[in-house]
Amino acid sequence: MKASIFFKYILGIALCCFILFPIELFSQLDEEYETTLLLEEEDETDVFNTVFKPVIGIGEGMFTFLGDVKTKTPYNPMQGYWGTKAVISRTIGKSYEFDLYFIFGKFGGTQKGYNEESSVVPVEGNDNVVETYLRNSNNKNFYTDITASGVAFTYNFINAFNRKRPILPYVSIGIETIQFRPKTDLTYTDDNGNQLPYHYWSDGTIRNVSESSGQSSVIISRDREYETDARNASGQDYSFFSFGVPVEVGANITVTDRLTLRLGNAFHFAFTDYIDNYSNSTNIIENDHFNYTYASLRLDMFSPAEEIIAVENFKNIKFTVTDNEDQDSDGVDDFNDVCPDTEPGVKVDFRGCPFDEDRDGVPDYKDKQKGTTLEALGVRDNGIRILDMHVISMLYEPEAVKRKDIYNYYEKAGGEAKEYDGIPDKFKHLDENEDGWISPKELQQAINDFFDFKSKLKADDIYELKEFFFHQD
Numbered sequence: 001m002k003a004s005i006f007f008k009y010i011l012g013i014a015l016c017c018f019i020l021f022p023i024e025l026f027s028q029l030d031e032e033y034e035t036t037l038l039l040e041e042e043d044e045t046d047v048f049n050t051v052f053k054p055v056i057g058i059g060e061g062m063f064t065f066l067g068d069v070k071t072k073t074p075y076n077p078m079q080g081y082w083g084t085k086a087v088i089s090r091t092i093g094k095s096y097e098f099d100l101y102f103i104f105g106k107f108g109g110t111q112k113g114y115n116e117e118s119s120v121v122p123v124e125g126n127d128n129v130v131e132t133y134l135r136n137s138n139n140k141n142f143y144t145d146i147t148a149s150g151v152a153f154t155y156n157f158i159n160a161f162n163r164k165r166p167i168l169p170y171v172s173i174g175i176e177t178i179q180f181r182p183k184t185d186l187t188y189t190d191d192n193g194n195q196l197p198y199h200y201w202s203d204g205t206i207r208n209v210s211e212s213s214g215q216s217s218v219i220i221s222r223d224r225e226y227e228t229d230a231r232n233a234s235g236q237d238y239s240f241f242s243f244g245v246p247v248e249v250g251a252n253i254t255v256t257d258r259l260t261l262r263l264g265n266a267f268h269f270a271f272t273d274y275i276d277n278y279s280n281s282t283n284i285i286e287n288d289h290f291n292y293t294y295a296s297l298r299l300d301m302f303s304p305a306e307e308i309i310a311v312e313n314f315k316n317i318k319f320t321v322t323d324n325e326d327q328d329s330d331g332v333d334d335f336n337d338v339c340p341d342t343e344p345g346v347k348v349d350f351r352g353c354p355f356d357e358d359r360d361g362v363p364d365y366k367d368k369q370k371g372t373t374l375e376a377l378g379v380r381d382n383g384i385r386i387l388d389m390h391v392i393s394m395l396y397e398p399e400a401v402k403r404k405d406i407y408n409y410y411e412k413a414g415g416e417a418k419e420y421d422g423i424p425d426k427f428k429h430l431d432e433n434e435d436g437w438i439s440p441k442e443l444q445q446a447i448n449d450f451f452d453f454k455s456k457l458k459a460d461d462i463y464e465l466k467e468f469f470f471h472q473d
Helices: 002-020 031-038 047-051 230-234 305-314 388-395 403-412 425-430 440-451 459-471
Strands: 055-066 081-091 096-111 114-122 129-137 140-155 167-180 187-189 195-197 241-254 259-270 289-299
Touching: 055 096, 055 259, 081 289, 096 167, 140 241, 167 259, 425 440, 425 459, 440 459
Parallel strands: none
Antiparallel strands: 055 081, 055 289, 081 096, 096 140, 114 129, 140 167, 167 241, 187 195, 241 259, 259 289
C-alpha cells in the first residue's frame, strides 16, 4: 500500500511539472542553429546525430511477477517489489532513440492451498464404484534477486504529431539478458535454535507438526527468511541465466530543456520458466514473465544550451509553403529563395542563388573571367580581376595637370600648395637610387607594396606621396 501511495505521489509531481513548465520551453531561439536545421534536408545532414550527447536516466518502479507461483492478489502493476533502472540514451534520428539500460531489484511470490484430484476405485463383487478425492499440497513460495540489462529501440511519435509536444508518447522494444537465483522459505527456527519444516494443514494454517501425526500442534507463521536454494531443494537442473524481450509503452514529459520525466510500463517476456523454480510451460507464452512500471528522470548534461534550445524548437518541424509560389521560376519556392528575381534560364543552387564557382561574388552567367583566385585584389562587375595598374590609375586625377600649372590649380580649387624642401623623411626610403627624386617606377613600387601589405605607409601617406611626386622639380 505504501508503494502505491508513493507511486501516485510521483504521478502528481509529473502532472504539476506538465502544467507549470511547457509554456516556457519554446521561448528562446538561436539563429545559427535555426539556419542549420532549416538547411538540414537539402544538405542531407542529420543534425540530431551531431548535436546531442548521451542522456543519463535513473528511475524507480514496481516489479510484478507472472509465473507458476500464483497469488490471491489480482495482477496490479502498482503493487509489487521495488526495482531501480539506470539508462544511457542516444538520439539516432528525429523519431528514434537507442537505450542501453540496467534494471535490478527483487521480487517473489507466495501460493497457498491444495489441489483436489478425484479417482474412481472399482469394488470387487459390487457394481458400485467408490470415488475418492486426493488432496495434494500446493503451497509454494520463492524470492529472487533479478537483474536485466540490454538494449532497446524507442519510437517517440514526433513524426505523427508533426512536432515535439510537452507530453509525448513512445513505444519501445529490445533484447536483454536476465539473471536470477530463486530461494525458498521451507523451514523455521524454533525456540531451541533448531531448523524445522513448515507443515501446511488442510484448514489453511501452518503448524509445527503434520496433520496426520496425531500430535498436538501449534499454529506458527512463516518467518519469510528465504534460506534455502530453491534449485537444490527441488533437485532440478536449470540455468540462472536467460534472455528476454521487453516491450514498453509510456510517455515523456518535458520538465525543462535538459530534464525529462519518463513514465513507462515494460512487459518482459522471458525465455525461461524457472524464475520461480517451477515449470509447467510448453511454449514461450507460458514461461515466467514480469512487468516493470516505473518513473524516471532523464538528464542531458552534455549538450550546449543553444543547441538544445534550437533543436527542441525545430525538431521535426516541416515548413510547408501553402501557395508554392515561385516568382522567378528558378525551381525554388519563394519561401526558401535566398536570391529572388533570378533571370530566366539561369541555373541555381538549393537556396535559389546562381552558381558562382570561383566565389568572386559575380555569378557564373555574368562572369567573363572564370577561376578568379582568392588572392585577387577584387573584381569588376563583369568578374574581371582588378590588377595593380588599375588601382594606380584610380589614384591619379581624371584630368592631368601640367607640373608648371599645379600652383594655379590649387589656387583655383581654393587650396594652398604645400611646399617641400627635398624628399620628406617618411618617403626617403622609397628613393632607392638615392638621386633625391621619386621616379614613376619608385612611385609605382610604393603603391604596389601598400596594396600587398608590405608597406608601413597609410592611405593618407599614399595620397601625399602622389602630391609630392607632381610637386617635385
